[in-house]
Amino acid sequence: MNAFPAESDINKALELLIDYYKVPDSIIKGLFGKENYRKLNTIMADLGEKGINTRELARVLIIEKGAYLFSGSSKEVRALREHLIRQLPEDKLMDLYARNPDSKRNITSSAYMIRPLVQKKWVVGGTWPRDFTAALGFPVIFSGISIPKTSSTDPVMDIEARKKVPPLAPFQQKLKEKMLQVLNQEAEKTRCVVTLPTGGGKTRLAVESFIEWMQGPFSEGKYMLWIAQSEELCEQAISCISDMWQEKEFPESLRVYRYFAGKSIGEEQLIGGAVVASIQQLYTRLQKGDKVIEEIIKNCGAMIIDEAHHALAPVYSTLLEKAEELCGPDLFPICGLTATPGRSDGETTSLVNRFQAYLIEPELPETSSYKANPLQYFREKGYLAKPVHHIYETGRDYVVKEDDVEPMQNDLTPEFLETLANDEVRNRRIIERLLEISRGKQTLVYACTVKHAEFLSTVLNAAGRKAASISANTPKATRRMYLDAFKKGEIEFLLNYGVLTTGFDAPKTEYIMICRPTTSVLLYEQIVGRGLRGPRFGGTEHCTIIDFADNLLRLGKPLAYQRFHNFWEKGSAETAVLS
Incomplete structure (x- = not known):
């Protein structure tokens, strides 16, 4: 089932709301909000359009709220649900209540069944919403969409083998070779900053390089610690790690740990693997003496810092100081990823100096135009x-x-x-x-x-x-x-x-x-x-x-x-x- 209502779903819902169940103008406007309705009519008039009527407003609501048209507990959405339930024939109302009864009361009169149904908690995609939409004839999508299992965000996941992904572009392959050369030569003393224009695939490049380099250490219980600024970046990294591990046909599964958005990992779950963490959670947990993250740092095989221009901030100093305390001054390989177009070269220089790092950047053809503007090549x-x-x-x-x-x-x-x-x-x-x-x-x-x-x-x-x-x-x-x-x-x-x-x-x-x-x-x-x-x-x-x-x-x-x-x-x- 699509997660966004198709045009046929929208039209069906509109027909039911306005033509069949004749939802009053006051309920539609209440759901929309009086001030929003005023502003909408004002701007539509300015655009040379006629004032929006109830039917058109209902259509906008259906599109705006989508699968969550009937979700929530506000008085406005409950008024809509109550109006619709009251339109049901008595036999259908009683059947609906029989499947979704009030567990605290024994109700036999249909007149007293409406309120408990209206007040019943709406859990998107649950039994009650599905019964509600089915009884009233609405497409099932309007029961709400729950998070599918394929979108699981459990703290721990195991990635199995085999998935085909496109090969690296030639410039990416050369960057990967440079990274592996630095890693193999410098080992624990590796410090590098990889710079690529936004859209150049730096996440893919770093993931592929490091999981190949760390395949052996992973089996020895070591960790690749990937640090990002936001949940979206963390999830993006996990998706890339998953794709690359499967593509490489490694014989063993890889355990990935989500260490962001307040998720917790138990010590009994630690067997090595890839730890994807937000710097905010790392900093907070380190301040509290979190034994799990201390164990991960002690056995860290490599640290990758995404959006590494943030690494100039004090929270990273706290992280690295704690890492030196736990592991000694040599630490482990540290790689920063950054995109620099639009920012001055001074910031990149500061970043390189911060880690005393190699600067790894694309090798471009020796032309004056590409030297003046590397983006032109890409x-x-x-x-x-x-x-x-x-x-x-x-x-x-x-x-x-x-x-x-x-x-x-x-x-x-x-x-x-x-x-x-x-x-x-x-x-x-x-x-x-x-x-x-x-x-x-x-x-x-x-x-x-x-x-x-x-x-x-x-x-x-x-x-x-x-x-x-x-x-x-x-x-x-x-x-x-x-x-x-x-x-x-x-x-x-x-x-x-x-x-x-x-x-x-x-x-x-x-x-x-x-x-x-x-x-x-x-x-x-x-x-x-x-x-x-x-x-x-x-x-x-x-x-x-x-x-x-x-x-x-x-x-x-x-x-x-x-x-x-x-x-x-x-x-x-x-x-x-x-x-």
């Missing part, structure tokens, strides 16, 4: 997409005060971004530009706030363009559902705030719309990087990046995109000015 060969940049000026003025900038985060504050998110004129211009994108083009949109992403998604759906929004608040199962639907092309626009900057892979992304201004070069590079996979890596030849630019008065530092003028394809920059 784009010409089809490894990276060619980024076409557009600046879309709104003509909107905002005064940036001292309190609107967070010095520690090197970015604008959430409060300032919320001001932008609530600007209805600005939002209309965002929607106008999004609707200009041809149908069927996969587009990532980076909004100013969670509510901003949700609202823009709603307007796009109301305009007949399939969209969904996700944030850190989105349940993981729902997030995976929308990401999968986006990759399959079932969703045109995927809007987000605070996620989809690292650890997200959608190679066919053709447009990236950046509606939130940022002064953080790192954040901007991570956003742009989501669309840089080239055709030889399953991506696109071009990716269009659209920066929604406002006139930010008194902003003391440049916006990040202004520092990328050498990054874009020559002659690609265009500016659309709206007055």
Whole structure:
């Protein structure tokens, strides 16, 4: 069963809600929210569309909520469930209650069965939701989608053998040979920093190199400790480790340990293998004297630090100091992975100096153009997409005060971004530009706030363009559902705030719309990087990046995109000015 409702599912649900069960206008608007309804009608009128009626609003709700249309315990969703249950014939109501009775009461009158059914806990994909949707005639998808077993995130997993993956590209193979040469020569004293442009496959490269090098140590109970910044990056690493271990046809299984998102590992589970950990959890557990992580560090065969530019932070000093305390000064091989386009070479130099490391970077043909711009090589060969940049000026003025900038985060504050998110004129211009994108083009949109992403998604759906929004608040199962639907092309626009900057892979992304201004070069590079996979890596030849630019008065530092003028394809920059 698809995780995202098909058009036939949407139409069937709409027919039942409006035509058959005649759900009142007040319930539909209650689910949608009065303020959201006002804003939606305002922006649709600005776009020259007529006001949205109850039927159209219900359709938007079905698309927005998807499999979770009836989920939750809010008074609005319970009002919807109650209305629907009340429409059932008495015999069907009694049959439904007989399968889902109130365990604390003996009810025989159908009139008293409605309330306990309405208040019954809704567990997505469970028996009660399935009975509810079946009794009312809705497609089973609206019972909710639970996390499939194939998406298990247990703390410990064993990877079995055999899975075919594409071979390394020639430049990746040469980098792998360099890495193995350093590892074989330096052994425990190995310190290296591997740098590749975003989209160049540094995770795959490092995983393949290290699991080959560590095949023997794994069987001796040693650990490969992979450290990342986010859950998404951790899961991405696990997926890659799983694929590569199976592809290599090793005779034994490999145990992988999830040491992030609060997951715990018991000492009795430790037999060696790959430990994928977040630096935040490592730091916290080390501070508390966690015996499991101390045992892993004592028997560490290699440490790989993803997004290694973060390794300049104090938490990594604490980790390495503890490692020296447990293992002695020679430690074990340490490899940092980083992507540098858009950042100064000084940061890479600092990183290399931090670890007293070898710098391992691609060997490119000796031409003046490639020396001046190494990215040109990767784009010409089809490894990276060619980024076409557009600046879309709104003509909107905002005064940036001292309190609107967070010095520690090197970015604008959430409060300032919320001001932008609530600007209805600005939002209309965002929607106008999004609707200009041809149908069927996969587009990532980076909004100013969670509510901003949700609202823009709603307007796009109301305009007949399939969209969904996700944030850190989105349940993981729902997030995976929308990401999968986006990759399959079932969703045109995927809007987000605070996620989809690292650890997200959608190679066919053709447009990236950046509606939130940022002064953080790192954040901007991570956003742009989501669309840089080239055709030889399953991506696109071009990716269009659209920066929604406002006139930010008194902003003391440049916006990040202004520092990328050498990054874009020559002659690609265009500016659309709206007055």
